[in-house]
Structures are given as C-alpha cells and as structure tokens.
Amino acid sequence: MQEWEITVEELRRSLERGEEIVLLDVRSAEDRREWFIPGSVHRDIYALLKSGDASALQDFSVTAESPVVVVCNRGRTSMVAVELLRKQGIPAVSLRGGMQAWSLAWNLAAVPLGSDGVQVHQVRRTGKGCLSYLVASAGEAAVIDASVEVDVYLELAERGGWRITRVLETHVHADHLSRGRALAEATGATLHLPEQKRVKFGFSPLGNGDLIGVGKATIEVLAVPGHTIESACYLLDGKALFTGDTLFLESVGRPDLASEADRETRERAALLYRSLRRIAELPGETVVLPGHTASPVPFDGNPLMASLREVLDRVQLLALSEDQFVQEILSRIPPPPSNYLEIVRLNEEGASVDDPSVLEAGANRCAVA
Ligand SMILES: [Fe+2]
Structure with a gap:
C-alpha cells in the first residue's frame, strides 16, 4: 500500500x-x-x-x-x-x-523590515499556527520560540551563512513542545528564557530592560506578565516586536494556561491588560510579529505581520477599561488546548518526546478573540 x-x-x-x-x-x-x-x-x-x-x-x-x-x-x-x-x-x-x-508541517516567509543588514524569517507551523522566528545579522542568528524540528532552523541558518548564537523563548508554552532547549544544545547557543522559577533546567534569564546582541542587531526585553506570569516580548532594534502569546494580530493572549499552581486567572487578566497598555505606548509603526495565528498558514510566503497601529485598531478589547477588559476576557476564554497540562509539564522539565505530533495534535487555542 x-x-x-x-x-x-x-x-x-x-x-x-x-x-x-x-x-x-x-x-x-x-x-x-x-x-x-x-x-x-x-x-x-x-x-x-x-x-x-x-x-x-x-x-x-x-x-x-x-x-x-x-x-x-x-x-x-x-x-x-x-x-x-x-x-x-x-x-x-x-x-x-x-x-x-500534518501537525508538524511548516513553511517560511521572509519579513521585510527595511532594516540595514538585519533579516527576519518567519517559520510557520502551518496546521497549528505556531510562529517562530530566525533573526540574522552579521553572521549570527537568534531563534525565537522554536516550534518545529531543530533541523529546520539548522538548515535555514546554514543556507544564510549564520551561526545560531542565541535561542529565546517568550514564555513557557502550553500549546506546543518547545524545541528551544534541543536547538540550543545542537548549536551551542545560549538559551534565554524570561526570569522565572518554573523550568527545571539551566538557562540564561532575561529581565525587563535587558539588552542582548545578535550580530549588529539589538534585542530589548519587555516583561509583559499576563498570558503567563513570566511572559516577555522582544523588541528588535526598536522596530519589530516579537509578542509571543501576549498580543496577536487580531486578538490577545489568554491568561488561564499555565501550571495549576499559578495565580488566579482574574489577577493575570488584569496584569495582561497593564502589559498590553505598555505595549500600546510603543510607536504605531512598530511591526508586530506574534507567536501564533488562529488559522492554518497558507504556503504563500506572505509573512503574518501588522503595524502596532493596525493591531490596536483591530483589537477592540484594548480600548476597554481594565475592569471591562478583565470581565470580557473571563467571559470569552475558549476551551483549553488538548493535553496542555502535560505539555506545560514537559516544557517545565525541558523534556523532549519521540513523536510530539501525538501530544500536540489539534488547533491552536492560545488566543481570546
Ligand atoms: Fe502560550
């Protein structure tokens, strides 16, 4: 057959x-x-x-x-x-x-930033809508939120002539198994996670305002608690913001998916609101590059991106007061993604599994639309 x-x-x-x-x-x-x-x-x-x-x-x-x-x-x-x-x-x-x-299938799109000598590639897991990024400058590369097999990033970096020196995670993921730790091990790159005590493996912590270099590019860390307590966004050369699961192109992250011991969803929804208000203060032309999209990603080479101004126009929730926002968020939270507690546990342990597609099957549900 x-x-x-x-x-x-x-x-x-x-x-x-x-x-x-x-x-x-x-x-x-x-x-x-x-x-x-x-x-x-x-x-x-x-x-x-x-x-x-x-x-x-x-x-x-x-x-x-x-x-x-x-x-x-x-x-x-x-x-x-x-x-x-x-x-x-x-x-x-x-x-x-x-x-x-098919859950493991992916495709690529180049992100035009008009930035001298800095390239960004969006690596999209087409079925689940997980978006990861490779940022390259002057022979070096950083990978953000690796969600497809390690070889995909290795081949991409090799083709561009870049050495992967940093691997970053925006938060501890609940919808897919992070490939960040394995990628850092395969490349000898520094593994960065936001400061927290959730994971049980070694990493280089990033706190609000920290600056790290990739070739000639600079990434600034913005602590944005809410989706998870440790969530961070990464601002590339003041131009592009990798928002993880805090802000999507048409929605915001959900505040209820972390380990069971984490704080109350209501409290995290309020934190999310304050984090989003801080993001909203960045220049309107900042390019938003999210960690997920809600629909399957076509093989069209078009990057999923928008200016912060466009996103703020689209996401009506952001125009609400804090109390209204919290109330709306709590009433709209969708069902949790399948196996999320197991995925969180494995990501906190830094474990890898032979066939991640079994645990990860199903659509992405990281957003509150
Ligand atoms: Fe997430």
Whole structure:
C-alpha cells in the first residue's frame, strides 16, 4: 500500500514549490472546523467511508491532471477513499499519518523590515499556527520560540551563512513542545528564557530592560506578565516586536494556561491588560510579529505581520477599561488546548518526546478573540 501514500515532507515540499494539487479532506465537518490544510476541498463522507459505502465518492471527479491527495485524521480512512478513487480511475494517494502527522508541517516567509543588514524569517507551523522566528545579522542568528524540528532552523541558518548564537523563548508554552532547549544544545547557543522559577533546567534569564546582541542587531526585553506570569516580548532594534502569546494580530493572549499552581486567572487578566497598555505606548509603526495565528498558514510566503497601529485598531478589547477588559476576557476564554497540562509539564522539565505530533495534535487555542 505504501506507493499509495505521500509523506508530510513530500506534500509540504510540493506545496512550497507551488505545485497544483487537489487536497481532498474526508474528515467530519466537526473535525474540519478545528483545523484543515489551506486550499483543501472538503467532502463530509467520513461516516460513509467508515461504513464501507462504495458510493461515497461516486460524484467526485477532477478536471486537471493534478494529483489528488486524500486527508483524514490519521491516514487510515483516507486509504479507503484512495481505493475507491483508484477504482474510478483517479490515481489518488493518501497523506500518511493524516492531520496528526500534518501537525508538524511548516513553511517560511521572509519579513521585510527595511532594516540595514538585519533579516527576519518567519517559520510557520502551518496546521497549528505556531510562529517562530530566525533573526540574522552579521553572521549570527537568534531563534525565537522554536516550534518545529531543530533541523529546520539548522538548515535555514546554514543556507544564510549564520551561526545560531542565541535561542529565546517568550514564555513557557502550553500549546506546543518547545524545541528551544534541543536547538540550543545542537548549536551551542545560549538559551534565554524570561526570569522565572518554573523550568527545571539551566538557562540564561532575561529581565525587563535587558539588552542582548545578535550580530549588529539589538534585542530589548519587555516583561509583559499576563498570558503567563513570566511572559516577555522582544523588541528588535526598536522596530519589530516579537509578542509571543501576549498580543496577536487580531486578538490577545489568554491568561488561564499555565501550571495549576499559578495565580488566579482574574489577577493575570488584569496584569495582561497593564502589559498590553505598555505595549500600546510603543510607536504605531512598530511591526508586530506574534507567536501564533488562529488559522492554518497558507504556503504563500506572505509573512503574518501588522503595524502596532493596525493591531490596536483591530483589537477592540484594548480600548476597554481594565475592569471591562478583565470581565470580557473571563467571559470569552475558549476551551483549553488538548493535553496542555502535560505539555506545560514537559516544557517545565525541558523534556523532549519521540513523536510530539501525538501530544500536540489539534488547533491552536492560545488566543481570546
Ligand atoms: Fe502560550
């Protein structure tokens, strides 16, 4: 059956090359609502396929020569669809491991900052919407919030001729396993985390106002408690702000996902408000580069970014008073991401697991929209 399958990496590369592919999603409507591959078409036939109904794809046809890739949750039901399509003369293949495996797929976009000699690359985990960054200047690079396999950053740095000297985390993550510690170990880079006593491994702490260098660029630390108590934003050369999960392009971070022992959500919501007000005082042209996006990231090379002015216009919550903000936030908090307590525990320990896609499966839920 293996020749009827395509791996995540093969599909990822094809999409990155801009090849025409028909992606057929056969999951339930409910599963699709959670997350999907951008550009995929949906047929709500999961139950039909499961029941062995041979007519499930009877009316499915393709006009062009484009290859058809069928996607389900774990790559088993999609194989049933592939068999049906092949009987109908369509040489479809199944995405091995389904959406669970696709959770690890990523793509890249360059971030234009108009800054002399400083390059920023956005590394996007397309399914989960985790955004990490590589900042490069004068032969050196820093990686912020590494969320895909270490080799991706190593290859990117090698291609650019940069040595990764610093690895930074904006906070202890609850939605994905950090690859920061492993990346620092693989490169010999300094591992920086905001000052806190949550993690059980060694790191170089960063506090409010600290300055660190990457080549000729400077990163300033802004302590922004709220999403988590230790959360920090990193300001690059006074121009671009890596906001982690504190401020997104259309929403703000949720204040309720940390270890159980952490402070009250209400208190953290108030801290988040004060942190966001401080961020709002930065110049309007500051480029906001968030740690997440809510929707799957297309393979279009367009960076997810906006000016602080645009973000402040969009995020109505920021115009509220502190009391109103806290009340709104508490009433809008979405369900927690799957396995978040286990992910927090592993990130506090600095542990890595063989197949992170099992723990990390599912959509990102770090925001309060
Ligand atoms: Fe987070």
